[in-house]
Amino acid sequence: MSIWQLPMVYMVIYLVTDVLFTYFSPIFGKELQEVLSSQIRATMLSVNAMFFSLSMIIIFPLTGLLIDGFGFSATMAFLGCLLLVSAIFWLKWQSEIVF
Template sequence: VLLMQEPRIPKSVEAPEQTIRTIVIMAYRTLKNNRQLRGLMGFQALFDGVCTSYFFYFQSLMETHHFSGTLISLLMVISAGMDIIGIKLTPWIQKRLSKSTLVMSLSAALVCLLLLSWFNWIPGLTVLFLTSQLLGALIEPIFSSYYNELIDSEQRATLLSVASVLFSASMIVLFPLTGWLVQTWTFSMGFGLIGCIILLLLILNKSKLNFAN
């Protein structure tokens, strides 16, 4: 690496100097003017936040119900397999579903998963856990492809970082909230209540879900 040299660029084609301030301003303007990009980033942050919370709190549930080490390891391997299946399915899904249809389908799938969690039946919760991992694996490459289509190359790295920050922000809110619900009631009731809240928000803001069009 130390032996590598930067190519010399003629002054006539040198890019204008960028500062942190100019990068932030350009990113802000892009998000402000691009409603679709803004909506997709917010949706992914919330969706990934719920799936990630489900993943971590289900591990606590396995300990509470005294799952054997072998069974936990097996479920983690199957979970990784579900991730691979989800990634393999993404090209097929992306070709057949528009952005708006995909957002509605993912929203419906997540709400159904959370509401079904209300039934405190361990075999069923295990299947739902694996399904949540499949959904989480589906959304990442598809939305990454959408971002690459919607963002200019000059802004891509910055705005992809913004998407990561939005996910972190959603986890800051969701993770302790979910933990409080699970601790106050149960795993099933906690995630069931989250499903009810998301369903209510979807009904009240149905008209705003057309951001993906």
């Protein structure tokens, strides 16, 4: 049996990503409080939530179509590679910005 066919692997991956999100979320909030005034902060958090919701309206159905067409494993592998390549380009772009 392949390791990817075990439900426990997916549960561990989910728990690890959830722990990481929970760990970094307060750090993001603290930095926002330090950088933005209270009048702007509420607006920025609302805009952030709105863009997140709008992106999920597009991403979730698109992911479903990819899963229907190519299968779950192939779609997750493709999205993982896409995320990895995007992260590498983003980190390279961030290192070129001088503050």
